[in-house]
Amino acid sequence: MISGTSHDGIDVAVVDFAAHDGVLHGTVLHAASTPYPDELRDRLMSALPPESLTLAEACALDTLIGEAFARAAADAIDRAGGADLICSHGQTVYHWTEGRRVLGTLQFGQPAWIAERTGVPVVADVRIRDIAAGGQGAPLVALMDTMLLADLPGRPAALNLGGIANMTVLRPAAGAPIAYDTGPANALIDAAAIRATGGRLRFDMDGALAAAGTVHPALLGRLLAEPYYALAAPKTTGKELFHAEYLDKMLGDHPGISDVDVAATVTALTAETVAAEVRRYGVDTLVASGGGCANPTLMAMLAERLVGVRLTTSAEFGAPTETKEAIAFALIGWQTAHGLPGNAPSCTGAEGGRILGAIVPGAGPLRLPQPLAAPPAALRLSGARQ
Numbered sequence: 001m002i003s004g005t006s007h008d009g010i011d012v013a014v015v016d017f018a019a020h021d022g023v024l025h026g027t028v029l030h031a032a033s034t035p036y037p038d039e040l041r042d043r044l045m046s047a048l049p050p051e052s053l054t055l056a057e058a059c060a061l062d063t064l065i066g067e068a069f070a071r072a073a074a075d076a077i078d079r080a081g082g083a084d085l086i087c088s089h090g091q092t093v094y095h096w097t098e099g100r101r102v103l104g105t106l107q108f109g110q111p112a113w114i115a116e117r118t119g120v121p122v123v124a125d126v127r128i129r130d131i132a133a134g135g136q137g138a139p140l141v142a143l144m145d146t147m148l149l150a151d152l153p154g155r156p157a158a159l160n161l162g163g164i165a166n167m168t169v170l171r172p173a174a175g176a177p178i179a180y181d182t183g184p185a186n187a188l189i190d191a192a193a194i195r196a197t198g199g200r201l202r203f204d205m206d207g208a209l210a211a212a213g214t215v216h217p218a219l220l221g222r223l224l225a226e227p228y229y230a231l232a233a234p235k236t237t238g239k240e241l242f243h244a245e246y247l248d249k250m251l252g253d254h255p256g257i258s259d260v261d262v263a264a265t266v267t268a269l270t271a272e273t274v275a276a277e278v279r280r281y282g283v284d285t286l287v288a289s290g291g292g293c294a295n296p297t298l299m300a301m302l303a304e305r306l307v308g309v310r311l312t313t314s315a316e317f318g319a320p321t322e323t324k325e326a327i328a329f330a331l332i333g334w335q336t337a338h339g340l341p342g343n344a345p346s347c348t349g350a351e352g353g354r355i356l357g358a359i360v361p362g363a364g365p366l367r368l369p370q371p372l373a374a375p376p377a378a379l380r381l382s383g384a385r386q
Helices: 038-047 056-079 112-116 128-132 144-147 187-197 205-212 217-224 243-252 257-279 296-305 324-337
Strands: 008-022 023-036 085-089 093-098 101-108 122-124 156-161 164-169 176-182 283-291 312-313 356-362 378-382
Touching: 008 056, 023 056, 023 324, 038 056, 038 093, 038 128, 056 101, 056 112, 085 112, 085 324, 101 312, 112 356, 144 156, 144 164, 144 324, 144 378, 156 257, 164 257, 164 378, 176 187, 176 257, 176 283, 187 205, 187 243, 187 257, 205 257, 205 296, 217 243, 217 257, 257 283, 257 296, 283 296, 296 312, 324 356
Parallel strands: 023 378, 085 122, 156 283, 283 312
Antiparallel strands: 008 023, 093 101, 122 356, 156 164, 164 176
């Protein structure tokens, strides 16, 4: 279970895992997205950087989001016919970075509410152990990327287009896989849509605003001058940097640009920054996922910039684009339960593999499987249904 950096709802996947001969087979029994209630989302958005947050509001949001996750978990368990373990990423509200260093991370969605509602043990707080080991705490989805695409020839990469875009390159010239946040995906596109419609739209539905506009070269150049893009990987970012006020500041230097041209330009920013990284590492197959896959204007801009690169989606490999990250955290929960690292150290920058998360017991005694001696090398997914 996860709510990503678009802060729009809870993605849930129920996966039945079984390991055989070094391959982990996952049958996706249920996958769905549950929107946050409007009042809760508005309250959450009002608490995010650069806004300030009181301890009282932090406590309230931790409970309210935890209860929302608990309802989503109970519904998924009912639809799938049961669950042995839940892994809840929760909702990131702050990722504390200084340059390339990550000093801390904070997720809301108190897992005790999930355990109490479902009676199922919950793995939660999964990012901080990687950070304590010197890593970025992200992108944790890289573990799934390296396993799911292991059999692809050449130099494949996985791309997630959430609020922030992250990419996993399986075989860079230097050797071990790498993963990092390339920059904003939907974060500034959403901000442009809210700005253009006075809040009537929270995102650019079907990429219609961007499709109606024209990219503004000077604004795009200003946006591309952001120092984050010049940092070396591994690196992570979030809405602590790329938010509505950031866009307003950029627009202050370029007054009079129409709303649709702003939408087109920030959409082009996502495409440009992703394409630059694809070219940097000589990627020949790009497997996309996340909410950005539902934006045809963004996907078309990517395709235009990636001539000669095969552009496909995670659905081809059994992971629905909108719930791939939920499947990834189900995988991390499985790894934790079996005593296996849930991070990919070359991708996060951690000193080594670490078993991730803390476990909240369910209704009865906590019983975990016998630890496995070695992790599976590959992942095969099948059976995704809503």
